[in-house]
Amino acid sequence: MYNLLATATVAAEEGGHSNPLLPHTSELVFGSISFAIVLLLVGWKLVPQIQKTLAERTDAIEGGLKRAEDAQSEAQATLKEYQAKLAEARHEAARLREEAREQGAQIIAEMREQAQAEARRITEAAQVQIEAERQAALASLRGEIGTLSVQLAGRVVGESLEDSARQSRVVDRFLEELEGRARTQEQITS
Numbered sequence: 001m002y003n004l005l006a007t008a009t010v011a012a013e014e015g016g017h018s019n020p021l022l023p024h025t026s027e028l029v030f031g032s033i034s035f036a037i038v039l040l041l042v043g044w045k046l047v048p049q050i051q052k053t054l055a056e057r058t059d060a061i062e063g064g065l066k067r068a069e070d071a072q073s074e075a076q077a078t079l080k081e082y083q084a085k086l087a088e089a090r091h092e093a094a095r096l097r098e099e100a101r102e103q104g105a106q107i108i109a110e111m112r113e114q115a116q117a118e119a120r121r122i123t124e125a126a127q128v129q130i131e132a133e134r135q136a137a138l139a140s141l142r143g144e145i146g147t148l149s150v151q152l153a154g155r156v157v158g159e160s161l162e163d164s165a166r167q168s169r170v171v172d173r174f175l176e177e178l179e180g181r182a183r184t185q186e187q188i189t190s
Contacts, residue, residue: 146171 023031149171 142175145175149174
């Protein structure tokens with residue numbers, strides 16, 4: 001760089017021209033006017049467009065932020081509503097489960113009562129039937145025992161017990177003795 005400066009200084013001294021680094025006055029004036037025109041055109045046409053574009057972007061960004069905030073607040077409201085409905089549904093489900101449990105317990109109790117009533121009815125019917133069969137068996141047994149005892153007594157005594165009053169007395173006495181022995185044995189075993 002020092003060489004370039006020295007060469008320019010030597011050339012100026014020899015030729016008498018001014019410094020080559022400094023522009024001519026006409027170039028300086030023409031350049032300044034051209035710069036001012038370009039500056040005015042840029043300021044008049046380009047700057048408003050740039051400002052308009054920047055304003056639109058600012059509005060878009062602020063509008064987007066506003067819309068995002070609105071959407072977020074709406075989402076929060078929807079979430080709260082959903083959570084409230086979910087809590088209500090859980091509460092309803094718990095209530096329904098409790099009602100079902102109570103109804104199930106009630107049905108079980110009713111079925112148990114019906115089963116017990118049916119069992120009592122069957123037991124009573126069985127006891128009545130058993131008692132009826134017992135009475136029938138006793139009557140049949142009395143008749144057979146009576147016939148056998150009359151035949152046996154007739155053989156033992158050696159006389160005929162054809163008289164019905166005599167037969168009835170002998171049979172009744174024999175059965176009373178048997179029943180007395182049976183009661184005595186029951187009392188002993190009890």
